[in-house]
Amino acid sequence: MKNIDHLLENNRRWSEQIRAQNPSFFADLSGQQSPKYLWIGCSDSRVSANTIVGLDPGEIFVHRNVANLVLHTDMNCLSVIQFALEVLNVEHIIVCGHYGCGGVRAAMEPRRHGLIDNWLRQIQDTANLHSAILDGIQNEGEKFDRLCELNVIEQVLNVCETTIVMDAWNRGQELTVHGWIYDLKDGLVRDRGISVDRELRMHELRDRFLPTSKRSARFKAL
Ligand code: CO
16 A cells, blocks of 8 residues: 655644744634635646635635536535635635636537536536637637636626525625636736626626627526
8 A cells, every 4th residue: 555644744844834933823723713715716736725825724715626616506515605604704705717727628628528527517508608709719728718717707606696695795794706717827816807796796797798699588587
């Protein structure tokens, strides 16, 4: 059996370093956490929430899955959002996608990848919804980048459209949902300028990005 003792050794060293800087760090944290941020990001090993934004343990609540998707039937993600909002009272939800996302790439490919194709299905819906934008881009790399960005926008809207977030806004809770995209090539986050802090802004965001032809169909039931 191959062991991974070096990880345990890393852990011991890390714990010692933290306690050397602040002897009560773990004792203080073990009482309770009070993060201000919920991070919803990709499982990609290169996109680590705490590292990218330079936050310590206890400062950011994290949910990650392949391609940073927020599906309304995903009890795991919805439970994280509810806990973050109603118990931890986070003030910001950050949806952080990234360029070069393998999940987004897989969703664009015509071949099968197995079970995960079902998970990634929504990205194809996003591509169909925004086909007018994507079809106008000839360069495949640019098209891929644009779909990574559109996926973030759709997931921001999905977060906003949950009953949990709508209820929070209705009762006057301070909450802003942000859409970021991380570039693996330079380690920098781009804020897409699509922050939403109330229901009205959510509709404005939808209006800004949803093609007019598809908007009426989507909101016909409202
Ligand atoms: Co990814």
